[in-house]
Amino acid sequence: MTVDSNRRDFFLRSCGGLTAVWLSAHWPALLSAASRAHTAAQSPAAAKLEFFTADQAKEIDAITARIIPTDETPGAREAGVVYFIDRALTTFAIGSQKTYREGLPEMQARTRETFAALDKFSAATPEQQDQILHSFDEQAAGDRRPYRTRAAGQSFFDTLRLHTIVAFLLDPDAGGDPNGVGWKVIDRERQHMFQPPFGYYDKNYPGWQPPSASDKAKS
DSSP, X not given: OOHHHHHHHHHHHHTTXXXXXXXXXXXXXXXXXXXXXXXXHHOSSOOOOSSSOHHHHHHHHHHHHHHSOOSSSOOTTTTTHHHHHHHHTTTTTXXXXXXXXXXXXXXXXXXXXXXXXXXXXXXXXXXXXXXXXXXXXXXXXXXXXXXXXXXXXXXXXXXXXXXXXXXXXXXGGGXXXXXXXXXXXXXXXXXXXXXXXXXXXXXXXGGGOOOOHHHHHHO
């Protein structure tokens, strides 16, 4: 199986719980977060953080970079996913703030539990980081490893993974990755199904509108 096939299957499985209603309801905030992520990723200077501390952002960036690693195509780091999540936690995902506050320390505890010499996830090698993250999937599947059960850690990992994938796959024509890398991975075409003149009555559907000037200004 190719890397892209693996990624495609992973994205489609992980986004199964998203609904069109949820996406439509949060669309302006999603676009604002995506626009900020793109701008921050392209800037040579570190962007100002809205929720995370610098140390927390470093850990989140390290985790997301292993969820969607850089290989033949850009990954989460190149897409500025950490900045998308930072904005999300002050807007449409404000209800997940507690999950991140409680879950990140649990991720570090899992890191120490797996590799006693390490205090932070970001200090691990890519291979060690993958082993730590895989432990959450194994535990969710019922694998009985010598890890203490931590609901906060599992919830954090599941939430962070979903936020990472949403950031990576956002519509490139509406503020997401302008190269459409994520869409290419899942074999989705850039043309929308609501393309005038066919379905012209749908062209103003909120889910397909480009970001407004006010949305861009917020980023």
